[in-house]
Amino acid sequence: MPLGLYLSVPFCKTKCSFCNFASGVFSREIFDxxxxxxxxxxxxxxSISRESGGTFEREVDSIYLxxxxxxxxxxxxxxxxxxxxxxxxxxQRFSEITVECAPxxxxxxxxxxxxxxxxxxxxxxxxxxxxxxxxxVGRLHTRExxxxxxxxxxxxGLTEISLDLIAGLPHQTMDSWQRSLEETIAAxxxxxxxxxxxxxxxxxxxxxxxxxGTRYHAHHVPDxxxxxxxxxxxxxxxxxxxxxxxxxxxxARDKKTEDxxxxxxxxxxxxxxxxxxxxxxxxxxxxxFGVDAHSMLLAPRRGxxxxxxxxxxxDSLDALLxxxxxxxxxxxESAAIEEAWFLGLRLNRGVEMPYMAEEFGxxxxxxxxxxxxxxxxxxxxxxxxxxxxxxERGRLLSxxxxxxxIQSGAEPNGKNESAPPxxxxxxx
Numbered sequence: 016m017p018l019g020l021y022l023s024v025p026f027c028k029t030k031c032s033f034c035n036f037a038s039g040v041f042s043r044e045i046f047d048x049x050x051x052x053x054x055x056x057x058x059x060x061x062s063i064s065r066e067s068g069g070t071f072e073r074e075v076d077s078i079y080l081x082x083x084x085x086x087x088x089x090x091x092x093x094x095x096x097x098x099x100x101x102x103x104x105x106x107q108r109f110s111e112i113t114v115e116c117a118p119x120x121x122x123x124x125x126x127x128x129x130x131x132x133x134x135x136x137x138x139x140x141x142x143x144x145x146x147x148x149x150x151x152v153g154r155l156h157t158r159e160x161x162x163x164x165x166x167x168x169x170x171x172g173l174t175e176i177s178l179d180l181i182a183g184l185p186h187q188t189m190d191s192w193q194r195s196l197e198e199t200i201a202a203x204x205x206x207x208x209x210x211x212x213x214x215x216x217x218x219x220x221x222x223x224x225x226x227x228g229t230r231y232h233a234h235h236v237p238d239x240x241x242x243x244x245x246x247x248x249x250x251x252x253x254x255x256x257x258x259x260x261x262x263x264x265x266x267a268r269d270k271k272t273e274d275x276x277x278x279x280x281x282x283x284x285x286x287x288x289x290x291x292x293x294x295x296x297x298x299x300x301x302x303x304f305g306v307d308a309h310s311m312l313l314a315p316r317r318g319x320x321x322x323x324x325x326x327x328x329x330d331s332l333d334a335l336l337x338x339x340x341x342x343x344x345x346x347x348e349s350a351a352i353e354e355a356w357f358l359g360l361r362l363n364r365g366v367e368m369p370y371m372a373e374e375f376g377x378x379x380x381x382x383x384x385x386x387x388x389x390x391x392x393x394x395x396x397x398x399x400x401x402x403x404x405x406x407e408r409g410r411l412l413s414x415x416x417x418x419x420x421i422q423s424g425a426e427p428n429g430k431n432e433s434a435p436p437x438x439x440x441x442x443x
Contacts, residue, residue, distance in 0.1 A: 016313075017076035017107060019294040022053065022096060023305030024085040025332055028117070029153050045332070050092050052336055053305050054099035060302060061103075067343055069312025069324040072300060075104045077291035078112045084140070086116035090128030097132040106133070111290040113138055113177075118156035121164045126171045136175040136289075137168055138208075143184055143191075144198040151185040151232040152220075158198070165202055175287065176204045182249065183212030183242035185220075185232035192245045193252070200256040205268045205287035207258055209249045211242050243411050250407070259285045262296060263361050263410050283364075296358045298351070303328065306335050311346075321345035352379045357417035360396075365404025386419040 026046065056063065064071035078100060085093070093114075100106065113136040114129060129137070139161065143149050146157050168176060178199055182192060199207055214236075215221045223233035237245070250260055258266040267285035284293065294301050295311075303310045303326070310326040323346040329339035346354065352375050359366035371379045380387075387403065390396040395409035395416050409416055 016072065016299060017074040018072045018104070019077040019079065019291050019299065019301035020075055020100060020104065021291075021301060021303040021308055021310075022078070022080045022085075022100075023303065023308040023328075024080055024082040024088060025049075025306040026082065026087050027084045028087055028120070029155060045336075046088065046092060048336060049305075049332070050088075050095055054095060056304050057099040057103050060304075063326075063341070064302065064312055067310075067312065067324050067326055067341070068314065068321065068345065069310075069326075070300070070315050071312075073103075073105050074107060075100070076107045076110045077294065077301075078106070078110060079291040080114040081138075082115055084117045084120065085114050086120040086125060090124055093125075093128050093132055111136055113289070113291060115140060116164075117154075118161040118164050121167060123167070126167060126173070129173065130171060135173070136177070137173055138177040138179065139164065141178045142181045143187070144195040145187075145191045148184045148186050148191065151235070162202075165204070175206070177206035177208060177289070178202065178204050179208045179210070180249070181210050181212055182245035183237050185235040187237055187245070189241065189245065189248070192248065196249055196252045200253070200258075206289065207253060207266045208264050209246065209253070209266065210264050211246050212236075246411065247407070250410075261285055261288050261363050262292070263405075263413055265289065265292065296361050298323070298354055298358060306330065306332055310341075322348050322351040348375065351375070352382075353421050355379075356383065356420040360403070360405055360409075360416065360420075361413070363404065365399075365402040368398070368401050368403060383420060390416060390419065 026049075061071045061073075078097075080093075080096070088096075106112075110133075112132075112134045114134050115138045117140050141156075141161055142152070142154060144158050144161070149156060165176060168174070180195060180199065214224050216225055219230075220233055220236075223230045224236060228234070253266045254260060257268055257270075259269050260266050261284050265288070267287040267289070269285040269287075291301075293299075298311065300312050301310060302312070306328060307330040308328045312324050312326070314321050314323055325344045325346055326341045327344075328341050329335040352371075355371060355375070356366060368380060387396060390409070391398070394406055395412060396403055397406050398404075405413060405416065
């Protein structure tokens with residue numbers, strides 16, 4: 016099975032007050048040193064994989080540059096990263112290649128570099144179309160800048176655009192949220208991600224909220240009920256506009272062109288679903304490079320002491336550059352069953368019960384019978400057409416549902432778990 020590659024770029028022009036990622040504002044002098052570190056690790060990918068106890072696959076069908084803000088890199092640095100990937104992996108012709116970009120960083124030279132590197136998908140960290148909300152959390156762009164960037168990308172032929180929105184930002188109201196949804200729909204992008212802000216006590220904004228203060232606009236953060244209502248409104252409005260929800264936080268159009276009757280990708284998801292992110296939720300293999308990058312590799316063969324291995328790099332730039340080793344977690348069959356449940360339930364289609372029985376045995380279902388019955392009675396789960404899936408209420412309480420499938424008591428979005436966040440973005 017082809018690999019997905021995730022390349023972390025932990026650099027930003029400014030640190031947003033809500034950000035939970037291992038990113039920050041650094042001197043450009045350190046960029047080159049970091050690129051050398053990452054390209055060196057890419058060159059050692061095969062030995063890293065085999066020494067960890069996982070299989071190594073040279074074929075790649077998705078590449079994702081996330082962060083941070085990869086678009087703050089200079090064009091030659093982007094080219095260096097992609098050159099290392101192509102020199103050490105066989106990138107399939109129709110691979111999905113995504114770069115996260117911040118509005119306001121997409122000048123013509125950078126867009127040209129993206130195209131020459133083979134990038135065919137851009138994820139824009141918009142968060143809000145309302146300028147007051149963007150300023151309140153430290154974003155540097157405006158609505159007009161975002162619109163100009165979208166137009167510039169399309170003019171260059173980069174039409175696979177995803178927009179990120181966050182419900183629960185300071186100063187946000189249901190009316191302003193509806194404006195952001197309508198602007199998103201009017202932009203006619205093929206993919207949208209919607210996250211609910213969750214307060215974390217280690218963040219500037221989180222500490223201020225807990226203290227009851229006013230810095231970082233903390234006294235203007237919507238309450239949890241309003242944030243949940245915004246999420247529900249987004250699911251309804253985006254769905255009505257043809258953006259089909261296929262995962263807790265993700266929506267995609269199911270047509271490549273207006274003339275199509277409806278088109279799904281090879282996995283049975285909407286045509287514009289993120290193929291790279293689906294690897295996380297379907298437990299397909301991927302390798303991560305750079306700060307706080309996660310990997311999941313399958314075991315060499317059945318009969319090993321583990322079904323898969325999960326790796327994580329250091330979550331600080333200094334530690335990574337100092338050569339900190341990856342942490343390794345062997346995933347035995349019991350843990351693999353847990354993962355199949357709580358990752359599969361992120362998807363709107365849910366967990367395919369016949370697959371679970373065939374892949375892991377009927378006990379993989381029976382061991383959770385009591386929890387499943389309780390959650391069905393609580394209207395958190397429902398069984399339809401052989402798929403166990405979250406209800407609308409279940410999606411709002413997804414972390415609580417996932418925890419019922421983790422016998423070890425570990426958090427489903429902990430360090431040994433996959434890169435994408437759960438429904439919420441944690442503030443740190």
